[in-house]
Amino acid sequence: MKKQWWHDKVAYQIYPKSFCDSNGDGIGDLQGIISKLDYLKELGVDILWLSPIYCSPLADQGYDISDYYNIDPRFGTMQDMDELLAEAKKRDMYILMDLVVNHCSDEHEWFQKACQDPDGKYGKYFYIEDVKDGKLPCNWRSYFGGSVWDKLPGHENKYYYHAFHKKQPDLNWENPQVREEIYQMINWWLDKGLAGFRIDAIINIKKVLPWRDFVVDQPEGLSHISNMLKEATGVGEFLGEMRDRTFKPHNAFTVGEVFNEKPEELADFIGDDGYFSTKFDFSTTIFGGSPKGWYDRKKITAEDYKHCCFESQKKSEGIGFLSNIIENHDEPRGVSHYLPDGEVNDTGKKMLATLQFFLKGLPFLYQGQEIGMENYPFQSIEEVDDISTLDEYQLARNAGLTPEEAIKAVGCMSRDNARTPFQWNAGTNAGFTSGTPWLHVNPNYKQINLASQKNDPDSVYSYYRSLISLRKNEKYRETIVHGRLTPVWEDHHNLMAFYRTGPKQTLLVIANYQKDSQTVTLEHDVQNVLINNCSDLKLHDRTLLLEGYQAVVLELSV
Numbered sequence: 227m228k229k230q231w232w233h234d235k236v237a238y239q240i241y242p243k244s245f246c247d248s249n250g251d252g253i254g255d256l257q258g259i260i261s262k263l264d265y266l267k268e269l270g271v272d273i274l275w276l277s278p279i280y281c282s283p284l285a286d287q288g289y290d291i292s293d294y295y296n297i298d299p300r301f302g303t304m305q306d307m308d309e310l311l312a313e314a315k316k317r318d319m320y321i322l323m324d325l326v327v328n329h330c331s332d333e334h335e336w337f338q339k340a341c342q343d344p345d346g347k348y349g350k351y352f353y354i355e356d357v358k359d360g361k362l363p364c365n366w367r368s369y370f371g372g373s374v375w376d377k378l379p380g381h382e383n384k385y386y387y388h389a390f391h392k393k394q395p396d397l398n399w400e401n402p403q404v405r406e407e408i409y410q411m412i413n414w415w416l417d418k419g420l421a422g423f424r425i426d427a428i429i430n431i432k433k434v435l436p437w438r439d440f441v442v443d444q445p446e447g448l449s450h451i452s453n454m455l456k457e458a459t460g461v462g463e464f465l466g467e468m469r470d471r472t473f474k475p476h477n478a479f480t481v482g483e484v485f486n487e488k489p490e491e492l493a494d495f496i497g498d499d500g501y502f503s504t505k506f507d508f509s510t511t512i513f514g515g516s517p518k519g520w521y522d523r524k525k526i527t528a529e530d531y532k533h534c535c536f537e538s539q540k541k542s543e544g545i546g547f548l549s550n551i552i553e554n555h556d557e558p559r560g561v562s563h564y565l566p567d568g569e570v571n572d573t574g575k576k577m578l579a580t581l582q583f584f585l586k587g588l589p590f591l592y593q594g595q596e597i598g599m600e601n602y603p604f605q606s607i608e609e610v611d612d613i614s615t616l617d618e619y620q621l622a623r624n625a626g627l628t629p630e631e632a633i634k635a636v637g638c639m640s641r642d643n644a645r646t647p648f649q650w651n652a653g654t655n656a657g658f659t660s661g662t663p664w665l666h667v668n669p670n671y672k673q674i675n676l677a678s679q680k681n682d683p684d685s686v687y688s689y690y691r692s693l694i695s696l697r698k699n700e701k702y703r704e705t706i707v708h709g710r711l712t713p714v715w716e717d718h719h720n721l722m723a724f725y726r727t728g729p730k731q732t733l734l735v736i737a738n739y740q741k742d743s744q745t746v747t748l749e750h751d752v753q754n755v756l757i758n759n760c761s762d763l764k765l766h767d768r769t770l771l772l773e774g775y776q777a778v779v780l781e782l783s784v
């Protein structure tokens with residue numbers, strides 16, 4: 227595997243709508259982000275990924291783009307964007323935008339024109355089919371519920387395809403003109419000085435054609451899209467072309483949101499000449515999913531977490547470099563999801579952070595993760611904005627859950643958990659806005675906020691800072707970034723441990739992933755303690771007693 231400039235970096239995802247509001251309209255914006263660049267720099271972050279800020283009706287919070295070449299006025303202007311690029315550059319920081327090209331918005335000019343003239347040029351930008359006797363072209367279920375087919379506005383017998391919401395019509399990648407439009411747009415942004423992109427939902431660009439039904443997997447008679455994706459072949463032709471026409475000539479950094487790729491294709495995706503620089507490891511986030519819906523999910527345990535992480539490490543070893551996360555804007559807060567109820571405390575939060583930073587890969591923080599932000603305590607569906615949660619709530623209700631049971635079952639998975647405003651301080655609206663925030667602030671903001679953690683050496687924030695600075699420490703960098711990862715004591719219940727071996731040293735990472743203490747016997751002497759999330763290290767000879775959720779990183783004498 228070739229070494230790349232970005233391997234030793236730290237990345238951070240900003241969800242602009244909820245990060246910082248500069249003008250009091252309750253919506254975070256580009257000037258808000260600019261005002262926090264110094265904060266992010268001080269934290270040690272190098273690469274910033276911005277969730278979409280293009281013009282959008284915000285039906286799916288910007289993942290429905292109506293103009294790829296302009297900034298939505300709610301987020302600012304193109305001048306603000308240019309300012310952000312320039313200010314980031316001054317600080318040696320890199321900006322990534324979100325590339326959402328599986329679909330656009332139904333309010334995009336292309337779709338509007340397609341509705342006016344489905345047989346004309348723009349009709350071919352989408353998947354539009356004639357429907358006779360109400361028989362849809364296929365029985366696939368869209369990700370946000372219901373059929374992938376909806377009536378083309380203004381036409382009785384024509385339907386268009388959308389893998390996500392009906393306001394997100396899929397672009398027809400089989401049409402070379404569409405691909406040209408997309409490459410042109412990508413190059414336009416890269417020429418402006420973007421470092422690259424996070425690439426949204428990209429596996430969906432290739433469909434099994436001609437349309438046909440797949441196995442019905444739920445009583446409503448539809449089939450999950452993943453059934454189709456398993457049989458779709460040829461996505462690589464599109465992705466290779468996109469890489470060669472855009473990313474490669476710009477030496478751009480790209481991180482793919484890739485689900486459902488075929489295992490043997492990993493090298494094609496993130497190998498040395500892959501379609502993307504890296505992809506997110508979603509093995510822990512997708513764990514326990516049920517075709518019935520969130521209400522039927524299996525909760526992930528410490529053992530599951532360990533196996534997911536090690537499995538991903540093994541699969542990518544020598545092939546490519548993963549991007550590691552504990553949360554993002556589509557997931558619950560990692561600390562609430564991966565720590566058992568009642569055990570979400572600072573020690574546990576720091577343990578998860580340690581694992582994320584010492585697994586091999588590029589760590590991506592999500593805004594608020596660095597202060598240990600937690601899930602929102604949803605009491606009723608009225609508090610929910612996210613379209614996906616609304617659908618999942620309905621599924622739970624249809625399955626017979628009461629409203630109380632349903633909100634309890636889906637609230638903990640809601641995408642809104644991560645979308646509540648960043649908690650800057652204990653003041654009004656957690657310092658996010660002087661107006662009314664578009665989404666409620668988590669009521670725990672008086673206890674959990676940046677201002678109270680910034681100068682506290684024991685805070686979650688300070689812990690993240692020390693993890694980041696260790697990753698950049700000249701002495702250990704090579705081992706932390708590129709060192710071989712070898713799991714150890716895998717059968718040891720609720721213990722996740724591994725060696726990282728580099729040319730200069732061997733590190734041992736140990737996490738006691740439970741509330742009770744436990745002991746391990748080390749195979750080597752300890753030379754140095756690099757990280758410890760508890761105040762003590764109870765080491766006698768080679769016997770180490772770990773407190774509940776204690777995590778340590780030890781430099782060994784080998």
Ligand code: GLC
Binds near residue numbers: 556
């Ligand atoms: C990705 C995004 C998600 C969005 C979906 C459709 O999964 O992360 O937020 O809803 O794609 O664009």
Ligand code: CA
Binds near residue numbers: 247253254300
């Ligand atoms: Ca604003």
